[in-house]
Amino acid sequence: MENVLEIQDLTVAFDGFKAVDNVNTSVEKGEIHFFIGPNGAGKTTLLDAICGRVKPKSGNILFAGGVDVTHYSENQIVNIGIGRKFQVPSVFTGLTVYDNMELAAVKDRSLSSSLFHNVTSEQEELIGHVLNTIGLYEKKDRDAGSLAHGEKQWLEIGMLMAQQPKLMLLDEPVAGMGRVETQKTGELLKTIAKNCTIIVVEHDMEFVRDYASKVTVLHEGMVLDEGSMSEVQHNQKVIEVYLGRGGEQDA
Template sequence: MGTILEINNLIISFDGFRALNGVTTKVEKGEIRFFIGPNGAGKTTLLDAICGRIRPQQGSIIFDGDKNIMHYPEHKLVNIGIGRKFQVPSVFTSLSVYENMEVSVVNDRSIMASLFQPITKAQKEKIDDILDLVDLKDYCDKKAADLSHGQKQWLEIAMLLVQDLQLILLDEPVAGMGRKETIKTGELLKSIAHHCTVIVVEHDMEFVRDYASKVTVMHEGRILDEGSVSQVQNNPKVIDVYLGRGGGNCA
């Protein structure tokens, strides 16, 4: 299907400390790529670099074949097809589920401008289809503040999907969820992968085993191993620095 993201020799330093030290990897279209590793491995720093929050000192991040992400300000990346969801849901809690979707579909940074800008029939159909996908269609009129933790996560994912993104970055999407919500989120990721590529930072190894297309293990700012779940689980170095601590479900 081709490469959607190419990261080459990425170096990021903070006050002399190298948070990323020569990271090189490729993510293919349609993948559910998981980045795992102990705290301080560089996973979130890598997401921050991909979404423009941090500027690397060296290296390149090429999106969709020819777009150098480092030439785009953070708020412009959604225009070329990249969106990110943080660990804590950032939905507009004072708005209804449907109003949250309206704000997102018109891609306007002003809530008031978005709510007073009429949406098209095609946009309405898109909202309905995505709310159906994330199982929130019956909650259209419900205030986002009244949703469960899992439902808020799914709403935020829906708000990304409605923007026709090609790449979605998710930071610990199942943190704080029970097993039922976790499984539902995993199945949602599988559905999303038919339309766009998903990158996930996660510590729940059962979730990783069940839903990863490919896994990248990071340690001390470098890539320690990369491959299928079974491949990385059987690497003695990965077992030593990550999976061996707390049975592979450490923070």
């Protein structure tokens, strides 16, 4: 299988403290690849390094067969096809669902130019398709602020989809969701994964079990284990540092 991302000898340090410590891993095209591990394991920092929010001390992050994104700015990384969703939804609550989608779909992302930019028929079609996929087509004229928590998360995922990335990074997408919403999110990720590889940081182990194609367990900035969920959950060290210590709960 083709790798969409290769992380090589990656170290990210804050004032000498290694939050990510010599990590090596790869992400295969079309996978839903989860990063799990206890609080402070370095999961979010790893996402931050992939999307250019922090610069590593050493190592490489090769995207789509060779581009080392550690030399790129955050904007350049978005433009080559890596989209990032943060833990807290950051939709524009004063705008309608449709306007949020329109802002995301228009490539020039400065607010004023996007708002006054007429979307092309192609973009309109894409927005309609994404709204259907995330289940919000019927609510397209509602203020995004009036949506339920789960719906806001789906809208934000939809806004990422509208940018048509090759790789999507999601930080705790089901935090605060009930079981039904969580399940719907999992099904949505499966649909998205047909065209776009997904990396997810998550503490909800039931969700990971149901939807992960591969899991990387991080601990103290290092890779502790890697494989399918059924493989890693039987690793004694993983049980000791995470799964057996309430890792099943949302942290």
